[in-house]
Amino acid sequence: MSEIPLKRIVRKKDVLKVITSMKAFFRTPFQILDIDGAVIFGDSAATGSTKFPIKAWDEDIGWVAGDREAEVLATVLSYMAKTEHEKKALGAETLEKYKEITLLYDIAERLASCLDVGQVSRLIIDEVIKLVKSDSISVMLLDRETGLLKIIAASGEDFSPKTEMKPGEGIAGSVLMTGKAEIVNDVHSDKRFIPGANKVSSLICAPMKIKDDFVGLINLSCQEPYTYDAEDLKLLTALASQSAVAIENARLYEDLRKTFISTVYGLARAIGQRDPFTGKHTKRVMEFSTAIGREMGLPDKEIQSIQLAAILHDIGKIAIPDEILEKKGQLTESELATFKKHPVIGEELVKDIKQLDHIIPGIRHHHECFNGSGYPDGIGGESISILARIIAVADAFDAMTSDRSYRKGLQRVLALDELKKNAGKQFDAEVVKAFLRVFRKKPELFKET
Amino acid sequence: MPKVLIVDDEPHIRLLLEQTLEELEDEGVELLIAENGAEALDIIKKEKPEVVFLDVMMPKKNGFEVCHTVKNELGMGDVYIVLLTAKGQEFDKQKGNDVGSDVYLTKPFNPDEIVEIARKILGI
Numbered sequence: 001m002s003e004i005p006l007k008r009i010v011r012k013k014d015v016l017k018v019i020t021s022m023k024a025f026f027r028t029p030f031q032i033l034d035i036d037g038a039v040i041f042g043d044s045a046a047t048g049s050t051k052f053p054i055k056a057w058d059e060d061i062g063w064v065a066g067d068r069e070a071e072v073l074a075t076v077l078s079y080m081a082k083t084e085h086e087k088k089a090l091g092a093e094t095l096e097k098y099k100e101i102t103l104l105y106d107i108a109e110r111l112a113s114c115l116d117v118g119q120v121s122r123l124i125i126d127e128v129i130k131l132v133k134s135d136s137i138s139v140m141l142l143d144r145e146t147g148l149l150k151i152i153a154a155s156g157e158d159f160s161p162k163t164e165m166k167p168g169e170g171i172a173g174s175v176l177m178t179g180k181a182e183i184v185n186d187v188h189s190d191k192r193f194i195p196g197a198n199k200v201s202s203l204i205c206a207p208m209k210i211k212d213d214f215v216g217l218i219n220l221s222c223q224e225p226y227t228y229d230a231e232d233l234k235l236l237t238a239l240a241s242q243s244a245v246a247i248e249n250a251r252l253y254e255d256l257r258k259t260f261i262s263t264v265y266g267l268a269r270a271i272g273q274r275d276p277f278t279g280k281h282t283k284r285v286m287e288f289s290t291a292i293g294r295e296m297g298l299p300d301k302e303i304q305s306i307q308l309a310a311i312l313h314d315i316g317k318i319a320i321p322d323e324i325l326e327k328k329g330q331l332t333e334s335e336l337a338t339f340k341k342h343p344v345i346g347e348e349l350v351k352d353i354k355q356l357d358h359i360i361p362g363i364r365h366h367h368e369c370f371n372g373s374g375y376p377d378g379i380g381g382e383s384i385s386i387l388a389r390i391i392a393v394a395d396a397f398d399a400m401t402s403d404r405s406y407r408k409g410l411q412r413v414l415a416l417d418e419l420k421k422n423a424g425k426q427f428d429a430e431v432v433k434a435f436l437r438v439f440r441k442k443p444e445l446f447k448e449t
Numbered sequence: 450m451p452k453v454l455i456v457d458d459e460p461h462i463r464l465l466l467e468q469t470l471e472e473l474e475d476e477g478v479e480l481l482i483a484e485n486g487a488e489a490l491d492i493i494k495k496e497k498p499e500v501v502f503l504d505v506m507m508p509k510k511n512g513f514e515v516c517h518t519v520k521n522e523l524g525m526g527d528v529y530i531v532l533l534t535a536k537g538q539e540f541d542k543q544k545g546n547d548v549g550s551d552v553y554l555t556k557p558f559n560p561d562e563i564v565e566i567a568r569k570i571l572g573i
């Protein structure tokens with residue numbers, strides 16, 4: 001236990017009150033000295049008299065100097081010092097617990113706002129490192145279809161992401177069966193242990209469960225022998241149950257997102273049914289747009305929007321008559337006017353789907369020009385959403401290079417020249433630059449289909 | 450000697466704050482403790498602490514009232530006041546501003562943050 005200097009004890013309000021009232025009561029002078037003999041309290045008149053030790057836990061922490069009355073004070077101060085020490089120990093322990101609670105609270109908050117399984121797993125690992133001593137940590141998830149445990153994220157050296165374990169196999173598999181967290185401080189004397197690439201001496205394995213529903217495991221281990229204790233186990237178990245909920249949430253969200261995306265694809269395929277060309281074209285525009293967005297360093301969220309907007313950008317063509325869409329040769333003025341309605345019709349089609357709100361500008365404005373000469377609104381520059389500016393370039397390139405029933409596709413270099421020529425006019429020059437970089441860096445995107 | 454005052458009616462929170470700030474005692478900071486608003490005002494007037502960690506929800510004189518008195522009636526604007534509020538109780542930010550508090554923290558507070566604030570204000 002860490003010491004509290006006598007000086008600090010004497011300064012405490014309650015203690016000081018006792019001392020001063022005793023001073024008023026005593027007939028003889030006294031002094032309180034700390035362990036080094038320095039005077040903390042009292043009369044210089046007491047110098048030279050007997051010294052009575054003040055003890056806390058059998059250890060001298062100072063003296064009261066004076067005559068026999070001083071001995072009483074020494075006894076009282078000893079008792080108070082002991083109480084102060086106990087209080088301090090209690091305080092230290094409470095603080096320790098409090099810090100844990102704060103940390104778990106903080107982790108729970110961050111986990112709750114995380115909706116990606118991989119991200120949740122990495123967050124778990126980052127937090128476990130701070131909480132419990134370990135050389136390597138892994139998060140394993142139970143694949144509900146195959147019934148196998150799979151490492152989804154890990155810290156430390158050499159982990160094989162392909163490691164899979166069956167329930168009942170190894171220590172992890174055993175924890176999966178029992179559903180109870182375990183400490184194994186000497187793995188080599190445990191028959192269940194299966195040696196892997198990592199050197200392991202001691203480990204803890206905690207299940208992530210929601211009620212009795214098993215989500216996965218958190219493993220942590222030390223290369224050198226280490227004695228994990230009940231406190232470590234308790235912390236890891238607390239963290240594991242928070243993590244289970246977060247992972248389950250992320251999974252559900254992912255499911256929901258997949259359902260949503262496939263619905264959107266379904267919608268886009270509807271145009272594909274009408275016009276097979278548009279079907280393939282949509283897929284390529286989506287790929288090009290995504291690549292441009294990434295090249296421009298846009299955040300993941302924006303990339304997702306770009307993908308959706310690219311898939312749906314031509315959805316309005318559903319309402320354009322076949323004879324216009326498939327016409328070989330020039331459109332008449334009124335046909336062209338009808339054709340030009342497709343971005344607005346597209347917006348009409350998706351505007352009531354709340355989850356597609358944010359991509360409407362990508363649909364409505366994919367035929368706007370950077371210099372303001374496009375349609376339907378004739379806006380320009382950065383008033384055109386970045387979604388639309390990117391889709392415009394991807395769309396134009398694919399339209400120029402594809403074979404149509406009425407003409408052969410342009411050579412790619414010529415199409416690129418065309419984009420360059422129109423950079424800053426029809427297209428956003430930055431987007432064109434990014435596209436040229438994509439063309440150089442990712443030839444596989446541009447293979448003939 | 451720089452002084453820090455802890456004010457809370459709950460003994461375990463006082464103990465926690467005292468323990469949290471204990472490391473500062475080794476650097477010559479004096480920790481003062483008050484169990485209610487009235488006692489806090491007495492100590493503030495007498496000892497003029499640099500920093501006060503002040504619980505909001507206290508019987509008799511609450512943290513808002515104490516803060517208001519210190520900042521506006523006693524004219525001790527230099528006393529840095531950290532209001533501590535419990536999670537779940539909606540902290541009335543407007544009221545916090547009105548009474549002139551410098552910052553507020555939500556319990557469960559982060560001990561490191563408490564020490565950090567005290568250190569920053571005391572310049573140690």
